[in-house]
Amino acid sequence: MxxxxxxxxxxxxxxxxxxxxxxxxxxxxxxxxxxxxxxxxxxxxxxxxxxxxxxxxxxxxxxxxxxxxxxxxxxxxxxxxxxxxxxxxxxxxxxxxxxxxxxxxxxxxxxxxxxxxxxxxxxxxxxxxxxxKEANTQLHREIAERHKIQEELRKSYSLLHSTIESVAEAIMVIDKKGNLLTINRKFVQMWYLTEKWSAENDNRKRFDMLLERVRDPETFARRFEDLLNAPETDDYDTFEMRDGRIIEFYARPYKIGDIITGQIYTYMDVTERVRMQEELQESERRYRAVVEDQTELICCFRPDRTLTFVNDAYCRYFGRTREELIGHSFMMFMSPVDRKKMEEHLASLNRENPVAGIEHQVLNADADIRWLRRTDRAIFDDQGHITELQSVVWDTTDRKLAENSLKDATMEKETSRIKLEAVFRSIPEGIVTVDTRGQILRTNESLRKICALASHMNSGKFSDQLMEECHCIHALRKLLKNGRTVSEHRIQCDAGDSGNRNLNLTTLPLLDHNKKSMGAMLVIRDVTRLVELETRLGERSSFGGIIGRSEPMQRIYSLLEQFADTEISVLITGETGTGKERIMESLHFGSSRSEKPLVRVNCAMLAENLIESELFGHIRGAFTSADRDKVGRFEMARGGTLFLDEIGEIAPHLQAKLLRVLEYKEFERVGESRLQKADVRIIAASNVNMAEQVRQGRFREDLYYRLKVFCIQLPPLRERIGDIPLLAKHFMELGAKNMGKHFTGLSDEVLSVFAHYPWPGNVRELKNAIEYACVLCPGHMINIEHLPPEMLTPPEKNFLSRMSSVPMSEKEAVLDALKRTKWNKTKAARILGISRGTFYNRLLKYGIDTE
CATH class of the missing domain: 3.40.50.2300 (Response regulator)
Incomplete structure (x- = not known):
């Protein structure tokens, strides 16, 4: 060292x-x-x-x-x-x-x-x-030495006199009392002194004669008095003569040896220098005013990239003072990538091409990444070397963002067009679009499979045969004529060799961005099979332990029949208590995997640091507390079904691993690199809006669509009021069996309360309410006093409560439901709690024309 x-x-x-x-x-x-x-x-x-x-x-x-x-x-x-x-x-x-x-x-x-x-x-x-510090000490030592030399030079008055005569400045030497000791010829010339002044022996009168030649004699006299009272002071000042000349003077002590004996005044005519300085200052002021008034960022820098000048706009933009910027590299706000690009740009400047522009990114005063467009000009000396560079800079972030937004919007528009085109071609419903004059604009391929007259629907006007025979075209013409739309209007249509078909017609106006009509669209849906299923399933009141005969439940029963014995993933959504686990069990036990394990995982109940190990398992030593191998839920469910409840609560990093399992049917245990095969069917459930979770970035979009290959949306109990009596009877029978009691049924008052209650807890809340009533009721009829107290608060005056409080015939109820739903038969049937088939029968029964 x-x-x-x-x-x-x-x-x-x-x-x-x-x-x-x-x-x-x-x-x-x-x-x-x-x-x-x-x-x-x-x-x-x-x-x-x-x-x-x-x-x-x-x-x-x-x-x-x-x-x-x-x-x-x-x-x-x-x-x-x-x-x-x-x-x-x-x-x-x-x-x-x-x-x-x-x-x-x-x-x-x-x-x-x-x-x-x-x-x-x-x-x-x-x-x-x-x-x-050492240099300052040496400097003070040198100054002291210089003063000593100066004092020794003033020892001889005769030497002083010969010296002042030889200099170009005007010199005046006075003693400590202000008496004139000597002047040189330059002083006489500067002050325009006459023989009278030289012959005057009274110093006071001499001084007064000098004052006559000064523009401001009072200030000059006061200044002279101050200097006379401080003979040891070195001082400097300027004053103006009456003829307009600017005189600069220096006052210094006059010493003989180390003793101050008076003062020496040196006068110089600086009129021309002051004038040139004022002109230069005015020029600089005008230049700076022009530069500072600019909203653009203006700067100058040396070839080594250090700044020599910046305007106010530059300082404001980067949130720094001039002192903090001058002498530092102008590239300090750039990323390494942009610095390299800037160096290449500056290296391209030469005498033939001294000006060039470039666009780059910087961090501004708010630490935001901004786009700048700059024009740089190089200044060269006689040898062709760059001596300085000048830059004018504009913030182009808004333009850049607008360009990117326009590009993104164009791409998004094209993507949307392609998607819409694909949807238009592949949608199973038949579609016809017309303009405001009734000219056919487009039809899709599905129309040819549904409508026997589709071959007559070419671009242009409707043919006479279409006008006479096609009920679908009548609905479209009605919309063009009086603006009245049709929603889910069901008709029977002769499909030729295929026999009669049941079709649902929906007409919609085509509107531009200003909500102005551009024509109309007809959507034709073939519901022949649905009508057959409605007829076949209309009276089914349960399915695999699931209770309900309402139309939404009939649709779910149909879906369960079709998809139970498949391998596709299922996503079950619905509010809390709607029976998602029942649906999951029906799917499992109705499949070929029913003899294999059914493993349930509540994702919301497991800690984030444990769920990966719970799902995939781990090997010994995978983490601190892993003292033995553990089998995960995927391995437990091998050959069977894995039910992931509350799937929306799973952590983002596990979403990616779950997606891999769905895509490749394989996984890795924690701490192990060997792949395991995942022979399971995954059924997921959630009581939150998964599409909204995806939109907010909380759930992976690719995993969402991979899970919802088949999606079952369970309706809340308030949308299937007609199922409440069946469910209540089922739960009452279970309660009677468990408690060893005998119940004859539920009173009309109880059923009325159930019909008007909003059921935020859905079927689970209904089950709890019946269990509560079974405990309180000694037997026989369950009455209103046996219900939980919170259910007995006055219900909101909705449509159903109004029906129960005001006598209304069945026909009036049907008409009232149609009016409330703007003649939408599906929604009206839902309000009444009956199936669409039953609703259509009542329309025919009472001769109600929905046209």
């Missing part, structure tokens, strides 16, 4: 931290260590103090801030630079450190390169300050 090695003190209560810091320092340093604040101060005040201190804040006996305070209070140690090395990364801790006198603040973990750079920089800064 060199005997001149720098001495660095590392103060930290953790020996490992001291070792790491010592190993990180790569210079020729002598390292000493202190493991407490008190020991650090003892090392700092020793006869051979350290050149720099690396100080930790968190120490037991005395923290880093207290050590800093002691160091700065001691004159022997206050000059030692201190760099704080700490894990505290709050701004308030950093500010406190600098306020206490630290020269730098580095947070752990740190880069060895950063530590070395900062240590090296602060040691160099200390050396520079020491050199400046």
């Amino acid at each position: 060199n005997k001149n090695s720098r001495k660095i003190l590392i103060a930290d209560d953790e020996p490992d931290n001291i070792r790491i810091l010592a190993e990180a320092l790569t210079g020729d340093y002598k390292i000493i260590a202190a493991t407490s604040g008190g020991e650090a101060i003892e090392c700092a005040v020793c006869p051979n103090p350290p050149d720099l201190i690396l100080l930790d804040i968190m120490m037991p006996d005395m923290d880093g801030y207290a050590v800093l305070e002691r160091l700065r209070a001691d004159g022997k140690t206050r000059h030692i630079p201190v760099i704080i090395i700490t894990a505290l990364n709050r701004d308030v801790d950093e500010i406190r450190g600098f306020d206490m006198g630290a020269v730098d603040y580095v947070t752990k973990p740190f880069s060895p390169a950063v530590i070395n750079a900062r240590v090296r920089t602060h040691l160099e800064l200390r050396d520079s300050m020491q050199a400046i």
